[in-house]
Amino acid sequence: MIEIKDINKTFGDKHVLKGISAIFNQGMSNLIIGGSGSGKTTLLKCIVGLHEPEKGEVLYSNQNFTTMDFEERIPIRKEIGMLFQNSALFDSMTVEENIIFPLNLFTAMSKAEKVDRANYCLERVNLKGTNKLFPAELSGGMKKRVGIARAITMQPKYLFCDEPNSGLDPKTSIVIDELIKDITDENNITTVVVTHDMNSVMGIGDNILFLHNGEKWWQGTNNEIAHTDNPELNSFVFASKFMRAAKEKL
Numbered sequence: 001m002i003e004i005k006d007i008n009k010t011f012g013d014k015h016v017l018k019g020i021s022a023i024f025n026q027g028m029s030n031l032i033i034g035g036s037g038s039g040k041t042t043l044l045k046c047i048v049g050l051h052e053p054e055k056g057e058v059l060y061s062n063q064n065f066t067t068m069d070f071e072e073r074i075p076i077r078k079e080i081g082m083l084f085q086n087s088a089l090f091d092s093m094t095v096e097e098n099i100i101f102p103l104n105l106f107t108a109m110s111k112a113e114k115v116d117r118a119n120y121c122l123e124r125v126n127l128k129g130t131n132k133l134f135p136a137e138l139s140g141g142m143k144k145r146v147g148i149a150r151a152i153t154m155q156p157k158y159l160f161c162d163e164p165n166s167g168l169d170p171k172t173s174i175v176i177d178e179l180i181k182d183i184t185d186e187n188n189i190t191t192v193v194v195t196h197d198m199n200s201v202m203g204i205g206d207n208i209l210f211l212h213n214g215e216k217w218w219q220g221t222n223n224e225i226a227h228t229d230n231p232e233l234n235s236f237v238f239a240s241k242f243m244r245a246a247k248e249k250l
């Protein structure tokens, strides 16, 4: 479980996050949604320690991450898996080397153990046998799956995904969403996903946090979102004609 309390972040005179508090539960796909510039990525970066909030606290399983120094944060960082926007694979490394990278940094595993773990992770994302390929040889969906394999290689307790569906066709997006959900369920981990994708919201949104102008505007489940009368959330989720038509049938 991750708890955030009263997170405030400014850039210069721009107040980007205005007192965000929320709980992200274990074993759930927790989604952060909101319009462009609403502060989603900034919030994610505050949670993982890539930004320091001016005010507020982030607690990982009740441990106060915010007040920890660099060294004290290392054990928690080892428990975090991260799927970055655009997958962020190392282009000069093979698929296997990319997946092994965190193991080289954080473990004393033997070469054979690392390869075993890479093989397990590749199999888990249905990419068995792609070990020796380079990122340039992969499709966008395959890169995301390698990104997921790398994110789970350290058996994380917390998984963060920033726009996992960006640049993917709708069918591949669903494959990625289901993979994230299955991995979350199987390992009972706390997953936090930043997304714009309405299919993801409806498909895997166990707990959805909607940001509007840097404020927490609404929180609920995908079932609740379908029946919300919150005007800003409604205009965000049901912006398209297709989604409005779908809502009328609910």
Ligand SMILES: Nc1ncnc2c1ncn2[C@@H]1O[C@H](COP(=O)(O)OP(=O)(O)OP(=O)(O)O)[C@@H](O)[C@H]1O
Residues within 6 Å of the ligand: 011, 016, 034, 035, 036, 037, 038, 039, 040, 041, 042, 043
């Ligand atoms: N490093 C930074 N320096 C200055 N301003 C920043 C920085 N990072 C983000 N911002 C500003 O903070 C606001 C929120 O940005 P953020 O990237 O968190 O939004 P977002 O909701 O993730 O948007 P998008 O969906 O378009 O990615 C924006 O106005 C952005 O310009």
